[in-house]
Amino acid sequence: MTFGADHSASVRLSWSISADLDIPVNHYKLSWSSSDHNLPPKLKKRETVNGDSTYAELDDLRENGSYTVELQAVSYWGQVPLKSSKAILQFTTSQTQSDLEPTVSPVFIKPQSDLLDVGTPFYQDGQLQVRVYWKKKDPTVNRYRVQWAPEFCSHNGSRTQEKLITQENFASLPGLQFSCKYKVIIQPVGLKGRAQVESTTFYTPSCATIQSKSPKPIPCSSVPVVQPKVLVKAENLTAAFSVYLGNVTGLFSWVVAMPQQPQQVTGYQVTWAEVITESRRNNLPNSLISQSQILPPERNILVVSGLQLASLYRLEVQVITAAGQGPATSRTFQTPTHSKPVLHYKPRIKKHHLRSVIERH
Numbered sequence: 001m002t003f004g005a006d007h008s009a010s011v012r013l014s015w016s017i018s019a020d021l022d023i024p025v026n027h028y029k030l031s032w033s034s035s036d037h038n039l040p041p042k043l044k045k046r047e048t049v050n051g052d053s054t055y056a057e058l059d060d061l062r063e064n065g066s067y068t069v070e071l072q073a074v075s076y077w078g079q080v081p082l083k084s085s086k087a088i089l090q091f092t093t094s095q096t097q098s099d100l101e102p103t104v105s106p107v108f109i110k111p112q113s114d115l116l117d118v119g120t121p122f123y124q125d126g127q128l129q130v131r132v133y134w135k136k137k138d139p140t141v142n143r144y145r146v147q148w149a150p151e152f153c154s155h156n157g158s159r160t161q162e163k164l165i166t167q168e169n170f171a172s173l174p175g176l177q178f179s180c181k182y183k184v185i186i187q188p189v190g191l192k193g194r195a196q197v198e199s200t201t202f203y204t205p206s207c208a209t210i211q212s213k214s215p216k217p218i219p220c221s222s223v224p225v226v227q228p229k230v231l232v233k234a235e236n237l238t239a240a241f242s243v244y245l246g247n248v249t250g251l252f253s254w255v256v257a258m259p260q261q262p263q264q265v266t267g268y269q270v271t272w273a274e275v276i277t278e279s280r281r282n283n284l285p286n287s288l289i290s291q292s293q294i295l296p297p298e299r300n301i302l303v304v305s306g307l308q309l310a311s312l313y314r315l316e317v318q319v320i321t322a323a324g325q326g327p328a329t330s331r332t333f334q335t336p337t338h339s340k341p342v343l344h345y346k347p348r349i350k351k352h353h354l355r356s357v358i359e360r361h
Contacts, residue, residue, distance in 0.1 A: 001093060007062060007063040007064075008063065009061040012058075013056050013071070015055070023077060024299075024301065026074050026075050026299065027050060027074050027296075028051065029070075030056055031044045032068065033068060034067055035067055036066045051074075051075075063095070064092070067091060067093065068089070069088070069089045069090075071086065071089075079121065079293055116132065116135075116184075117134070118130060118202040119131040119132070119133070121202075121205060127176070128204060129172055129174050131171070131173070132173065132186070134169055134170070134186050136169050144166055144171075146184065147161055148163075148173050149161035149183060150180040150181065150182050151181045152322075154180070154294065154318070154320050155178075155324065177204065178205065179269060180203070181201060183201050184201070185197055208271070208292065230263065230319070230324045232326040233319055234268070235255060235257045236255045237315055239313075239315070248305075249305045250303070252272070252301065256319055263322070265319055268295040269293075269294055269317070269320055270292065270302050270315070270318075271316045274311055308335060309336060309337060309338070310337040314330060316330040317329050
């Protein structure tokens with residue numbers, strides 16, 4: 001803690017996380033508020049922290065105050081968000097009179113569930129939709145305002161904000177665009193300033209991903225086509241594979257090749273699929289073996305579990321900028337052939353593609 005002459009306080013909150021995660025942390029959801037019962041209630045302050053961070057600064061606190069902090073890690077499995085339980089800490093911003101050293105009294109509380117959650121986007125009645133759910137905190141509230149709009153898309157789509165009013169604690173959001181990051185806001189109606197707003201973000205899949213799952217054709221031509229003016233592209237696609245008990249996990253990474261006139265990178269459209277050979281075709285179950293998702297600009301790695309031994313996988317990466325989507329870069333990789341691999345690096349260069357294989361324990 002640090003203290004100012006105006007009786008203000010700043011706190012650095014630090015945390016640690018397991019070093020052997022199967023899926024990397026995409027971001028952290030951080031919130032804090034005063035827990036002093038002698039003061040009027042205040043809205044929670046919220047912040048999204050980069051998944052590579054291990055600390056955050058809490059500013060504009062007051063000296064000798066009581067505060068509650070909640071921290072939650074969020075990862076993605078395809079398009080599905082995976083959220084950890086909340087780590088909750090209570091502390092006081094007090095300092096002794098002798099040496100001005102701060103004293104902290106941590107109290108750990110049993111984690112609580114989320115107030116707002118988003119389902120998996122689905123295609124129905126000729127449009128892409130998603131359902132959102134929230135918990136009723138105030139029994140006197142019987143109406144909610146739901147607002148949603150895309151923050152960015154892989155194409156030059158509409159940024160119009162949509163809204164609806166509902167008496168339920170859930171809602172279906174229709175008419176979504178493909179390959180976008182959306183923000184949704186839930187606000188109780190009729191509480192006049194006492195209403196606490198809840199918000200979250202979610203990603204929609206590409207049209208090709210939905211098409212691959214649908215038995216009927218889906219029109220993708222309605223998605224605006226970006227003219228090929230974006231020159232930013234991914235390069236140096238690499239892959240590292242780890243094998244445990246016959247299960248293969250792949251770590252794919254890439255770097256961004258920037259043109260002479262830099263363009264702001266807003267995300268990555270990443271698609272991976274198994275390259276089916278005749279020997280594998282006869283043994284495949286009736287399941288989807290390709291996926292696509294949008295990653296944030298700071299996340300130029302992708303971890304995929306559940307891959308097959310001795311199989312080929314094709315990775316395609318497109319850089320998303322504020323001006324649109326750049327050209328696609330793709331590589332084909334081969335997974336290890338043994339369940340007990342030996343550590344070595346074995347590149348093979350072919351005429352039409354490059355396979356980079358790292359086999360390790």
